Amino acid sequence: MDALNYLREEIKSYFFESTELQLSSAYANQRRFNFYFEIASGQRFLLYLSWEGDDERFTLKCLEFSDWETLKKLVDAYPETGSKAFNIGRPRSTISFFYLGKDRLSALDYKGVIKGHIDSNEISGRQLMGCINPFD
Template identity: 65%
Template sequence: MDVPNYLRDEIKAYFPESSELQLSSAFANHRRFNFYFEIAPQQRFLLYLSWDGDYDRFTFKSLEFSSEEVLRALADAYPEKGSRIFNMGQPRSTVSFESRGGGRLSALEFKGIIHCDISAGEISGRELMECVDPLK
């Protein structure tokens, strides 16, 4: 399973107003690069997926910024400046997981404000979205 594309679809289904920030089309589907999604216009939250560099392990975060204006300025600068500009965002929710294939995700670690059953070992993409949803 291609985890980044699977989660892109899950993000778009769960957050229908979301939009992916594009650094370069050459990197859009390369798993070792991170991806970022604004979940809706006029929000101060950003979703972030990173590959941990080890097998099929990933970290999915909801980042919070001081204001929607700050996030908008950073998102506008992202294509040219890269992901380091988002370092000022504060992790609100973090879920580390491993892909088991076929849309099955094995949750490894939860941090921050989590809106799901953290005792569940396996979660779906939809449940992952619910876990980190900053609008709940």
Template identity: 65%
Template sequence: MDVLNYLRDEIKAYFPESSELQLSSAFANQRRFNFYFEIAPQQRFLLYLSWDGDYNRFTFKSLEFSSEEVLRTLAGAYPEKGSRTFNIGKPRSTVSFESKGSGSLSALEFKGVTGFDTAAKEISGRELMECVDPLR
């Protein structure tokens, strides 16, 4: 799906040290709608992108963990255990949005610490990253 690749590119551009966490091959035959990204080494924050699977609606969150060590342990378990591994993370900021195609995003809802004009409806990929950036 083009919008997922667009969002991955935006994450990589905004958080150049980021890396997407990958599930093991045991999950290969399951539809995957949740995506996790470490923003940088030695951080206690994780980015979570959820796709509803049927439409172009997404939820993008930054999750906060008690320490970098806890996150590192959970990220190590993720390939074999899946997304439930990160349930102890606390949402810091959340943006629900819809992709209109060609990099055009429409914000539906903002929650938490976003540091962004939440009255805005059209939002760029960079602005989306700014909304969930826990280091801002």
């Protein structure tokens, strides 16, 4: 899906130290709707991209964990256990949006700590990443 590939690449280019977490081959036949990204080593934040499955609607969250060590244990276990372990993370920032095309996203809902001021419902992928960036 073009939208998923675009969004995953936007995350990787904006957060250039980020790593997309990969599941083990035991999950290979299951369709993926959720994608997790460790933003940077030694940090307590994790990005969660969720495809709502029906259309081009997505949610991007920045999850915050109590400390880096806790997150590290969860990240290490993720390939075998899946995403349920990340439920202990607190949503710091959440943005729901529609994918309209490359670099064209229609923001639907903002919650939590959102950086910057968005004058329009349409934003770029880079603006989306800037809105949830926990380091600025």
